[in-house]
Amino acid sequence: MFGAGVIVLLLLLAGLAPGAGAQPLEELIQLLDVPDVFVQYDAMERIGAMGPAAASAVPALVPFLDHPHPALRANALWALGMIGPAAVDAAPGMAARLTDGEPVVQHMAVWALTQAGAEAWRHAAMDDALPVLEAMLSAGDVQLRNVALGAVSEIGPRAHPLVPRLRMMVQSSGAASVDPQAAHYAVYALAAVGEAAVSALAEALGSSDVVTRLLAAEALGRIGPAAAEAAPALAAALADPRPEVHWAAFDALVAVGPAAVPALADLVQDTSQRDDARHLGLLALGEMGAAAVQAAPVLIRLLGEEAWWRPALQALGSMGAAAGPFLMEAMTDPDPFIAWTSAFLLREAGEAAVSAGGERSAGYLFSALAHDDADIRQVAVWGLGVAAAAGAASAEAAVPALIGALGDEARAVRLEAQMALWRQGPAVVPL
Structure with missing residues (x-):
């Protein structure tokens, strides 16, 4: 038989958590003081179902994070997570549950902290969080993986030790046996990690899954100049057959800025490349303007080629003085x-x-x-x-x-x- 905490988590992840009755919040808070586990459990469910409107119940829920009964610890976390960012004051107590002896409580702590937002995760020690997140990412349960991926997106750069695991999830995005959404969420998570994930995101540009390629290009664009390492892969992605992907790569290259110029210069003079990719490369150099001036000698040489002098002229003109x-x-x-x-x-x-x-x-x-x-x-x-x-x-x-x-x-x-x-x-x- 599943314990009560497991049932709460499963109901939550399935979107079937109980709804609230019409009982006023003040009465529900008072019920938390009744020395009956079932009454307290029910009161938490009703409080949580009220969502952010139950923010005033946060102080009354916090003591239950240390309750001897794992079902009540898990349910208190669920209620706090449902309250969302308004429960951020409970973040230290929620973070402490990452080392709980019950996995279901650990998982619920991850979910609750994520619902409370990035500010809540700042109270969590990564030494406590990373082992739990690693286990959730490796789990066979899709919903658990998605909860962990959402957590990484909120944690950001401090989650960089998880990049190898996230990379593996992205690498498997084209496999028929893998949930493609997990790979897509993994790309979002890598984007949140930032500079430490650039190599993995650059690799994702070569995925057989078009959505993964698109998300990776967009993510690198959001990282901006710190994604310089990915410039060659982004330049290659200008040849992607899907317009949404090659235009996302275009935007990302412009966002990377001067560090992307050598890769673009190599592309536009490479006669083995597709013409449409070379045109996009010239447009990107033109979009950068004076920041791309180191490519000027390449563009000047292209002025002597019948097929390329016009876009080269435009790019040079944009560089100004x-x-x-x-x-x-x-x-x-x-x-x-x-x-x-x-x-x-x-x-x-x-x-x-x-x-x-x-x-x-x-x-x-x-x-x-x-x-x-x-x-x-x-x-x-x-x-x-x-x-x-x-x-x-x-x-x-x-x-x-x-x-x-x-x-x-x-x-x-x-x-x-x-x-x-x-x-x-x-x-x-x-x-």
Whole structure:
């Protein structure tokens, strides 16, 4: 025969806990003082069924957490759990039941603390909680596992020793013999653990179960920059055939930020990858803007490819002034389209893009003055004028070059040179 506490737990997990009568809460609290186990048990059930409205009964329930009868300890925990976060003051007593000699009381303590919320779990010592949770996660009972998974979600990073067990649950998500919901709840739990679970979540992106993949990508996005380790797996997930998954991976990569840029740069230049995945990678780099500037050299190379120059151009354009040094260098590229497009982007990025490059980058502008394309020469003249005025290039070197541009065959270049010299002010007088 099951003990009374076992019956309470089974009824709870099955959603069949008794409902409350119309008896006022004050009377039920008084019944807890009646020295009769059955009367007290019934009063607890009725109090618990009232839910948060029974918050004033918490002080009267707490003493029963130490009652000699396990059924009353379990039922007191059930009632406190039903009251929910309003029972947080009872958390120390509930946490003490994690080491109860009766497993059913331990399990009910896990459930009650979880119902009371993350604040309640802060009163629990992990040395007490982890063995109970490990046993529940390993149990054959689906409901017990789900209660433990809910607990991990409330505990958060302190539950990191359970990551190997949670990883095993996720790995089995595609097996026909496994409840898929358990794997899904395990992903939620891993997300709550946070950075310590990143490796397991990255692995989950390869699951045969689409919901598991989706939840893993979303979880990594919530973890954000701390999920940098998962960037290669997220980049690979951009090729996932399910739109909801590859867009979740896209959002996660953007949330990870600069640490994801190397993985995205590798993806977008990998010709063995699917085109749609490469496009998403370029979109992600563009979404990051200046934070993705380390990928600028890769994007500049893609400007020379017919199928990729447009999305690469958009991504570079989103980087603004930060891309300036790379664009000035690319103005000397032997591919005329790359050189011209880089000049266009530099002018669009404005004066800050020129100043960001410093004297080394200004050297590329001197080289671009000799380009065959008048548009590129015009941007080079403009850039040198900006750089010299801002101190990013030597005026002694820039002004003679600008004076030389006054004789350029292209009228637009000559006019640009006049404006560039005008902005130098007194610096041109000795010359």
